[in-house]
Amino acid sequence: MPRSLKPVSALPRTTLTEAAFEQLIAYVVKGTWKAGDRLPPERELCQQFGIARTSLREALKAMELVGMLDSRVGDGTFVCPRSEFLSRPLLWAFTGTDHEELAEIMEARALVEENLAGLAAERASEEEIARIKEAITQMSNAISAGTSILEADMNFHLAVAAAAHNDVLRNAVQLLRNITRQWLKYKVQMPNVAASVLSRHEAIYRAIASRRPSAARRAMRKHLEETQQLVIQVVKKHGGSREPSPYV
Amino acid sequence: MPRSLKPVSALPRTTLTEAAFEQLIAYVVKGTWKAGDRLPPERELCQQFGIARTSLREALKAMELVGMLDSRVGDGTFVCPRSEFLSRPLLWAFTGTDHEELAEIMEARALVEENLAGLAAERASEEEIARIKEAITQMSNAISAGTSILEADMNFHLAVAAAAHNDVLRNAVQLLRNITRQWLKYKVQMPNVAASVLSRHEAIYRAIASRRPSAARRAMRKHLEETQQLVIQVVKKHGGSREPSPYV
DNA sequence: ACGTATTTGTTCGTATGTATC
């Protein structure tokens, strides 16, 4: 009998904690437990799962650390919104990485969003186009009111991504934007930037609404190239030092 | 004194487990512990950290969940290669949406790889071009030997991605390819497919080696469109049933 | 081939601090 190879990561590695993972992840991801829902107390859950509380806690804690759950003493354990646990783990992967990888992230974002804009021009429903316009109105209002346009900016780009009808890429964009959010925050506070962003968004919107994919791509590309330039300025100004806690 | 607001996700929520978790991440990400390294035993580590073994274990389990560490009973805990710990969290994002998911993943992959091929034609070093050629030779040998071309196929696309000099996108490609690996496996077993793939790869290689970005993009696009068609056939044939354990 | 040491897996009991009602 040939000596069996040692599996690098064994498939049937079925520890109790891991089994609890799969259960918990399934509940969260499939939506049995929705965002904001409160889980049964640890002492109940471990009875349901038929494992000791310590084992369950390891799974529960792990889920909390990756951003799927949030437990508060004296209160309970709650399900986090999807965007949380999508952005956190990837954040860690880029933790040690500063200047060069910021450029890479921006490039990746520009590349994906450019293509999404093109797809959106081909595939967007009327409703989705309306939602893009809403984001523009929201930004316009924010400028009038003198408040931050950061949220409206995010909404615009996510609306475009949604209109492209590809959830994989939409998630990727959301991810990359979350990572760069720190720097974008500074960017949109710079003088005259808000108005410029608004007009770029309007150009992109017009191209999508009138079903001109290549125009939409060009407009998005131009917009993100400008953003890239501004962010580089911002990073230089703020010393490029990463803020300690991006988990907001 | 005004009653303090309850923070939705507290920033300085400093539990011992969380502190240990951040330490562990830092060690892995900064490279203090490299891929394949073995960690000190739990009982030593928890002394170093000054916490109980239970608390440390919760952090270790979280690391394992995101794919940064791998614990084996009787052996020890080891650091996983970097490529591993990017795939799990993204997998969760996709498990919620099943139906058109495969098509979306393929589309995303095609889109990213098309652009990477273009970038590779602009940026590849001689060494990187040589590595692409190596992958082609490897596939040629595999065909002659009658063995699977799956590995050579992966190597080729990763070599192209590496030559594009954007680690973020390279990781994304690796991720998406890992996810579709199940289906690609069937594809490359179909008759005549291997030879066809090889000639497509050669075309892409020539375009990159001769620094023609748009030709490289076209060639990659064509190749992946063919792949997409074949995979759709394969899925129909195999019933499209998802295999149970994507955590490979 | 066997046995022992090492290491993770699992459980229980207990004490403490905090939030909610």
Place this chain on the structure above:
DNA sequence: GGATACATACGAACAAATACG
């Protein structure tokens, strides 16, 4: 203020799997 519910944390012990002489 008091009672209750809950998470946080520690330590000790045994089981099971693996590595190595």
